[in-house]
Amino acid sequence: MRADAVRNREAVLQAAGRLFDTADDPAGVSMDDVAAAAGVGKGTLFRRFGDRAGLIRALYELRTERMTAELEGEGGGDAVDAVARTMDALLRFKIENRALSRALESLGGGSPYTNAAYGGLHARLAALIAATRGPEAADFLSHALLAAVRSDLVDHLADWPDDRLKSGVQTLVRSVLRGEERGAPLCR
């Protein structure tokens, strides 16, 4: 790849990131806006990323890499802890990348699922859930956990204090993994 191409790709990603971070409605960030903010022609933008979806996916995966890398690092603990940590990291990610996540999830055409991060997270969670719930149930339950932190839901609950949301997710995690909660086992 030529030097100017690399430079421009970098400039576009940075500009787009800034725009999405400051936008409250991701739909308000147009491709012209991105091109202008990056100081780049529109043709360059589209040649590099194909279309709007491509740009958003590229930016999303860039941001996702840090999170997944940090998750890979942590071993240890039982399955519940591992799932809890993963969901907590994901929730934080969704909060910190509200607009970008909403943009990604509202692209249409199965965009929230045909995505490197989703596939990896689903597989990871499903494997952990399978240990206590069996492989059959694990697949859907894993999807259900990921659905519980959909960015527009997180957005809808934006006025909740962060720890309430967090504890809600943790409650769900424990329910799905062992179905015991609040000290007292529910099955006797």
Next chain:
Amino acid sequence: MRADAVRNREAVLQAAGRLFDTADDPAGVSMDDVAAAAGVGKGTLFRRFGDRAGLIRALYELRTERMTAELEGEGGGDAVDAVARTMDALLRFKIENRALSRALESLGGGSPYTNAAYGGLHARLAALIAATRGPEAADFLSHALLAAVRSDLVDHLADWPDDRLKSGVQTLVRSVLRGEERGAPLCR
């Protein structure tokens, strides 16, 4: 409301319903398409429904009424049964109204939540969950259940046999309500 207004409103809703039912991508159904299919001018369409979101919401609520009415009718059984029935009806609704549901949920601006049906279902589920899980947890868990049947997830799992999806949802419901599954209690 004038007679021709009533007639046109009806024609538009019927035409839009037909178009969304036969479309695989809801974004492919344009307002011009709807107007043409209804045999009505575009101005009429926008005057009656305000904007695209208004049309979709109106159509969605129309279809939703049948489902909620039928749910109101059923009393009896314990909380788990009630939640299970509700979620099952909702899942069937999402499958039968794939494109319309996707259209509604991808409008942006909190559209999946600022919706008569969502509010009612959330309140209903939260009340039932509160009985075993307490009111604090019930609120988020109710959202989580509803998120598990998001239309794009249902769509993503479209190649699953219907009963697999259904049993996945039922497993989730039981997990959330009492956290016991597969005969053997998980807490000892």
Next chain:
DNA sequence: TTGTTAAACGGACCGACGGTCCGTTACGTT
């Protein structure tokens, strides 16, 4: 039946946006 009025109609029109095209520019190589 006829006249009047206000509401509804409909389609030409507009601005914005995603995406394309192609003449121009500049990087990398020999």
Next chain:
DNA sequence: AACGTAACGGACCGTCGGTCCGTTTAACAA
């Protein structure tokens, strides 16, 4: 220095949501 090729950039296009306004027509009163 010269050349070929890849990248550039912005004018341009088609489509779509939404508006505007001249025309029609339902509703009602005389």
